[in-house]
Amino acid sequence: MHVGLQHYLAVSMILFCLGLLGVILRRNLIVIYMSLELMLNAANLALVSFSRFNDKLDGQVLVFFIITVAAAEVAVGLALIVALFRKRQSAHVEDLTSMKL
Amino acid sequence: MKNELFPWLILFLPLLSATVIALFTLRSKTVSSLISIGAVAAGFVLTCLFVNSNGIHYSGESSVNWLTIGGLNVDFGLKLDALSMMMLFVVTGVGGLIHIYSYSYMDEDAGKARFFAFLSLFTFSMLGIVLSNNFLMTFIFWELVGVSSYLLIGFWFEKPSAGDAAKKAFITNRLGDFGFLAGILMVWGLLGSLNFSALQNAMVANPAALGASATIAGLLVFCGAAGKSAQFPLHVWLPDAMEGPTPVSALIHAATMVAAGVYMLCRTLFLYNADALHVIAYIGGFTALLAALMAVQQNDIKRIIAYSTLSQLGYMVMAVGLSGPTPAMFHLTTHAFFKALLFLSAGSVIIGMHHEQDIWHMGGLKKKMPVTFWTFTIGALALSGIPPFAGFYSKDSILAQCLEQKNYLLFGVAVFVAGLTAFYTFRLFFVVFFGKEKSDHAKHAHESPLVMTAPLVILAVFAATGGFIGITNNYGSQFAADHETLSLAQQFLEPLKTPVPMFIGIGVAVAGIVLAFLLYKNADTDPLPAKLGVLATWMRDKFYFDEFYEKTFIRAHDFLAAVADWIDRWILEGAIIGAIRGGTDLSGRALRLAQTGNLQTYTILFVLGVVLLLYFVLGK
Amino acid sequence: MEAINNLISSGGVEDVLFYVFAALTLLCAVLVIANPFSRNPVTSAMFLVLTIISMSGLFLLLHAFFLAAVQILVYAGAVMVLFLFVIMLLDLKEEARRKIKFFGLAAGLVSVGSIVAIFFKALASAKPGVASPKLEGETYALGKLLFTQYTLPFEIVSVLLLVAMIGVILLSKKKLE
Numbered sequence: 001m002h003v004g005l006q007h008y009l010a011v012s013m014i015l016f017c018l019g020l021l022g023v024i025l026r027r028n029l030i031v032i033y034m035s036l037e038l039m040l041n042a043a044n045l046a047l048v049s050f051s052r053f054n055d056k057l058d059g060q061v062l063v064f065f066i067i068t069v070a071a072a073e074v075a076v077g078l079a080l081i082v083a084l085f086r087k088r089q090s091a092h093v094e095d096l097t098s099m100k101l
Numbered sequence: 102m103k104n105e106l107f108p109w110l111i112l113f114l115p116l117l118s119a120t121v122i123a124l125f126t127l128r129s130k131t132v133s134s135l136i137s138i139g140a141v142a143a144g145f146v147l148t149c150l151f152v153n154s155n156g157i158h159y160s161g162e163s164s165v166n167w168l169t170i171g172g173l174n175v176d177f178g179l180k181l182d183a184l185s186m187m188m189l190f191v192v193t194g195v196g197g198l199i200h201i202y203s204y205s206y207m208d209e210d211a212g213k214a215r216f217f218a219f220l221s222l223f224t225f226s227m228l229g230i231v232l233s234n235n236f237l238m239t240f241i242f243w244e245l246v247g248v249s250s251y252l253l254i255g256f257w258f259e260k261p262s263a264g265d266a267a268k269k270a271f272i273t274n275r276l277g278d279f280g281f282l283a284g285i286l287m288v289w290g291l292l293g294s295l296n297f298s299a300l301q302n303a304m305v306a307n308p309a310a311l312g313a314s315a316t317i318a319g320l321l322v323f324c325g326a327a328g329k330s331a332q333f334p335l336h337v338w339l340p341d342a343m344e345g346p347t348p349v350s351a352l353i354h355a356a357t358m359v360a361a362g363v364y365m366l367c368r369t370l371f372l373y374n375a376d377a378l379h380v381i382a383y384i385g386g387f388t389a390l391l392a393a394l395m396a397v398q399q400n401d402i403k404r405i406i407a408y409s410t411l412s413q414l415g416y417m418v419m420a421v422g423l424s425g426p427t428p429a430m431f432h433l434t435t436h437a438f439f440k441a442l443l444f445l446s447a448g449s450v451i452i453g454m455h456h457e458q459d460i461w462h463m464g465g466l467k468k469k470m471p472v473t474f475w476t477f478t479i480g481a482l483a484l485s486g487i488p489p490f491a492g493f494y495s496k497d498s499i500l501a502q503c504l505e506q507k508n509y510l511l512f513g514v515a516v517f518v519a520g521l522t523a524f525y526t527f528r529l530f531f532v533v534f535f536g537k538e539k540s541d542h543a544k545h546a547h548e549s550p551l552v553m554t555a556p557l558v559i560l561a562v563f564a565a566t567g568g569f570i571g572i573t574n575n576y577g578s579q580f581a582a583d584h585e586t587l588s589l590a591q592q593f594l595e596p597l598k599t600p601v602p603m604f605i606g607i608g609v610a611v612a613g614i615v616l617a618f619l620l621y622k623n624a625d626t627d628p629l630p631a632k633l634g635v636l637a638t639w640m641r642d643k644f645y646f647d648e649f650y651e652k653t654f655i656r657a658h659d660f661l662a663a664v665a666d667w668i669d670r671w672i673l674e675g676a677i678i679g680a681i682r683g684g685t686d687l688s689g690r691a692l693r694l695a696q697t698g699n700l701q702t703y704t705i706l707f708v709l710g711v712v713l714l715l716y717f718v719l720g721k
Numbered sequence: 722m723e724a725i726n727n728l729i730s731s732g733g734v735e736d737v738l739f740y741v742f743a744a745l746t747l748l749c750a751v752l753v754i755a756n757p758f759s760r761n762p763v764t765s766a767m768f769l770v771l772t773i774i775s776m777s778g779l780f781l782l783l784h785a786f787f788l789a790a791v792q793i794l795v796y797a798g799a800v801m802v803l804f805l806f807v808i809m810l811l812d813l814k815e816e817a818r819r820k821i822k823f824f825g826l827a828a829g830l831v832s833v834g835s836i837v838a839i840f841f842k843a844l845a846s847a848k849p850g851v852a853s854p855k856l857e858g859e860t861y862a863l864g865k866l867l868f869t870q871y872t873l874p875f876e877i878v879s880v881l882l883l884v885a886m887i888g889v890i891l892l893s894k895k896k897l898e
Contacts, residue, residue: 003739006844008783011743013840015750017833020708022754024701024829030762030808031754032700034769037800038750041776044792052783057866063788064867067795068878072885074800078807079892085811097698705828712835719843 008049016042029081029091033074040070103154105163107147108179111189112228114140119221122214133214134207137221138200144228145193148186157183157575162234162298172293180234180297183579184430187572188231188364191437195356196224198556202445203348205552206452216256216346223249227357231364236285236295239365243281243325246361247274250353254345266341273338277328284321287314288372297368304371311372319377322369330362330414333388337646339411340395343403347448350403355410355444356437363417363433367426370580382422386514389415391644393521397528398641400627401458402447405529409484410440412518416499419511425502430576432495439483439492439564445557446477450533452553453546461626462540463533469546474534476557481530483564485523486610493606494568494595500602512602516609523613531621539625569593739782745775766804773797787860 015038022035044063051059085091118140122133164178179185200220207213226249229242248271255267289295291311292303303310311318326332331339342354353359366373366381373381392411399405413436420429451458453470467474483490486497496519503512538544548554569592578586587595596603620628630638639645695706749772753765773796780789867875 003736007739007743008779009840009844011746011779013837014747017836018747018750018754020836021829021833023704024708024832025825026754028762030804030811031765034762034765034804035754037769037796038753038772041773041796044788045776045779048780048783048785048788052785057862060785060788060863061866061871063785064791064863065871065874065878067788067791069881071795071800072882074803075889076885076892078803079889082807082810083892091811093700096700701825705825705832708832709828712832712839715836715839720839 005049005053009046012042012046012049015039015045027092027094029084029093030078032093033077033081037070037074040066104151107151108163108181108189108232111144111147111151111193112179112225112232114143115221115224115228119218119225122218122221127214127218130208130213134200134204134217137217138197138204140221141193141197141200141224144224145190145197148189148193152186152190155181157186158578159183159186164234167238173289173295175237175295176235177238178234178296179232181232183575184364184367185231187430187434187575189228191360191434192224192227192231192357195437195441195560196227196352198559199348199352199356199441199445202351202448202553202556203346205550206348206448207346210346212256216253219249219252219256220348220352223253223353223358227361230361234297236288236297236300236369239368240278240282240285240325243278243329243361243365246329246358247271247278250274250342250358253349253353254342256345256349260344263344266338266344270338270342273335274328277324277326277335279324280321281325281328284318284324287318287321291318300369301371311374315372315374316376316380319373320380322372323366323377323381326362326366326418327384328362329365330359330418331388331411332362332384332415332418333391334646336388336392336411337643337650340404340407340643343401343407347403347444347451350407351441351444351448354407355440359410359414360417360433360437363414363421363429366418366421367430367580370421370426378422378424380422382419382508382511385415385418385420385422386511387415388412389419389518390514391415393518393525395643396525397521398627398630398638399525400460402450402460402463402529402533403444403458405460405525406440406443406447409443409522409526410436412522413440413484416496416515416518419515420499420502423502423506423508423511425499425506426580427573427576428495428498428502430579431498431573432492434572434576435483435491435495435564435567438560438567439480439490442476442480442557442560442564443484445553445560446473446480449473449549449553449557450477450546452549454542455545457540457542460529460532463543463546464536464539465534465543466546467534470548472548472554472557476554476561477530477534479561479565481526483567484526485614486519486606487523487614488596488607489565489568489593491564491567494573494592497596497599497603497606498573500606501596501599504599504602516605519606520609520613523610524617527614527617528621531617532624536621536623536625569595735782739779742775742778742782746772746779749775762808763805766801766808769804770797770801773801787863 019035019038019040019042022038023032026032026035044066047059047063047066051057051063081091084096088095090096115137118136121136126132126136160182162178162180164176167175167177169175200217203216203220207216210216223246226242226245230239230246233239233242251267251271254270255263257263258267285295288300288311291314292300294300294303309315328335339354339359343350345353389412392408392415396405396408396412399408413432417429417432417436420426420432450463450466450470450473453466453473454463457463479490483492486493488494500512500515500519503509503515569589571589571592573592573595574586630641642648695702749768752768753772756764756768758764773792777789777792777797780786780792
């Protein structure tokens with residue numbers, strides 16, 4: 001059986017689920033951020049494969065934008081983490097519960 | 102109609118005055134009172150001019166369409182005929198004199214400007230009733246009169262008794278107005294119109310137009326009159342209303358507002374069938390008798406006059422019930438003169454006595470207050486029905502009406518009440534003005550200023566001559582087409598046409614005065630309780646009507662209110678609102694658990710939401 | 722040798738490469754989030770780099786050459802350097818081995834399980850055909866599309882980058898007011 005769209009989608013899905021588990025289970029904010037990147041990449045993979053198998057280039061354009069936005073997001077997110085760390089001396093999610101009512 | 106604008110001006114000038122005072126001049130006592138007096142005086146002048154240009158026997162309407170809802174067509178209109186124009190004279194004339202009198206009477210009161218604003222509002226409302234050409238408008242002004250009466254009775258609201266009296270008056274009136282409104286709706290439902298002229302035409306064209314419910318409709322409308330004119334069983338509010346300032350008692354509770362009920366009965370006389378009129382007549386007669394008995398044993402100068410007012414109103418209502426609108430309106434007009442005079446004289450006495458109202462603390466005021474004494478004498482003679490004063494003519498016409506209708510029971514009641522009236526009036530007269538001074542205040546009493554005595558003198562002139570200056574001519578033309586106009590001399594001798602009631606009337610009045618003279622000439626305390634025993638106690642305690650109402654209606658009402666309160670507190674607020682509130686609270690507490698502040702918990706919830714969304718988009 | 726030629730002509734090489742890259746990607750991803758040997762975020766970061774590189778291999782297999790290059794340049798280059806830089810800056814200690822919360826684990830597994838289930842259900846109902854792919858992700862075509870049809874989003878993204886830059890500078894200032 002040739003490798004087709006569904007194979008790529010399966011990989012994308014597994015990657016997404018791994019990223020999700022990382023976000024939910026890890027405690028280090030930076031690792032959580034990396035897991036987020038994994039999820040974004042999973043989406044990228046799905047988009048590229050759709051683009052390839054649907055004979056449309058727009059998916060790739062979207063991926064291009066996603067990469068750009070992800071870069072910006074990482075920059076801002078990491079800056080936030082740095083600021084938080086300066087204030088709290090910790091990068092663990094469990095220490096950041098001041099939003100609690 | 103010439104000068105068609107005048108009636109509108111007469112009506113709205115007092116409202117304008119009340120508005121201006123309330124909005125702009127509340128700080129200045131003098132300006133406020135002058136504006137108010139000016140408005141009512143202008144009303145009187147305009148009334149004179151209007152009557153002069155159109156003649157008193159003129160009849161017409163001036164109206165604008167106010168609202169149309171389906172088949173209901175309501176005008177805001179003025180009905181001008183002899184009846185309303187005579188009432189205009191009474192309201193603006195007597196009312197104007199009372200305004201002037203108040204200028205001095207209320208001089209020391211901090212709320213003088215407010216008083217005059219209320220007074221103007223009342224004048225506006227009363228003129229509205231007088232001029233209205235349809236039931237709905239009458240009802241609205243009827244309620245406005247109730248409100249302004251409430252405001253004025255409770256004018257000294259810092260006194261609990263005044264506040265209670267105001268509430269009592271308003272609520273008792275509301276009871277009557279409830280029936281009035283039901284009657285209006287019934288008339289509208291059966292005849293399809295609210296306009297007096299249209300209704301009258303319909304009733305003339307088909308006297309049975311109201312069908313089987315004619316009696317009920319008539320009596321329901323009479324309910325309103327019973328409330329306003331304080332007829333039994335709604336009479337209890339009027340004596341308490343004396344808590345208001347004395348000019349208010351004179352204006353509202355003697356000359357105008359309480360007369361509104363009688364006026365309305367005469368205005369809508371075409372509605373009542375023989376049965377309804379019978380009931381009205383007997384209620385009137387009973388009220389007259391009851392109030393006169395109560396008056397005999399009162400000791401507060403204003404309350405005595407208040408019960409006398411009740412009694413005289415009973416006379417008027419009885420006259421209407423005996424198909425005699427002309428005597429009723431005649432008595433209403435003369436009563437406005439002499440009762441306003443009595444109240445204002447009493448007010449003058451009260452001021453002279455430094456706000457002492459108990460007659461057993463007065464005495465010997467004849468020399469100290471000569472003008473007040475003489476005006477009061479004229480008022481008392483007029484009230485007692487001594488010729489040639491105004492009250493004699495009007496009372497005689499009512500007595501004659503009783504005989505003409507061959508209602509000997511009511512004739513007997515009326516004669517007896519006439520005797521009682523003379524007796525209690527002169528009991529008051531002798532105790533207050535003769536004998537020796539019974540307190541320090543009485544020794545230092547002084548005559549009132551000219552602003553107060555001048556209205557007294559003017560009213561005294563009318564109270565003396567009101568019987569033969571053409572009042573019956575004007576009213577007579579309204580109610581009887583074949584009424585012949587009498588000259589001054591003919592009017593003067595009119596009672597001689599029916600000598601029986603005249604002589605009986607004069608006889609009982611003189612008997613009452615003589616009896617009062619014998620008992621009270623030099624009395625320091627009231628000799629009657631010893632002679633009458635328990636009856637006197639009953640009279641003094643107003644036959645326990647207040648207590649009876651307290652024990653029955655108010656108790657029952659309190660019980661209903663308690664039940665409603667229980668339902669509101671426990672079922673509505675406790676069970677229903679409590680369940681909603683508790684449910685909200687509980688779910689809020691439950692949802693609060695989700696607010697851990699932990700990022701990952703939020704992520705999980707978020708992902709679960711996305712999963713749900715995905716399920717609906719993809720997996721279904 | 723003949724077998725290899727057959728494999729190439731029938732596209733078998735691509736299939737083999739797919740499986741290799743896919744396996745590498747997923748393995749490295751697992752090691753990013755749960756490395757049994759190390760809890761150091763630096764290790765995670767290095768494995769993320771590997772994941773991204775193998776993903777760009779997958780992109781190559783999908784003939785998205787430009788994106789494969791960008792992926793390596795931007796992600797493996799810029800973004801990962803940023804990550805490592807921050808890790809060094811914060812001097813993070815190793816994440817203590819704490820007991821994984823049962824609630825978190827259960828919830829994560831439930832979410833993942835339902836996503837997988839929905840995925841298969843959607844796939845079964847959609848039945849994507851095995852039509853031979855023909856699109857070539859040439860840089861020329863992509864650039865043309867980017868600067869014609871997607872000009873506005875492109876410009877907006879540039880503004881976004883600017884805003885992000887300003888924001889980062891503001892956030893990194895010593896005193897947050």
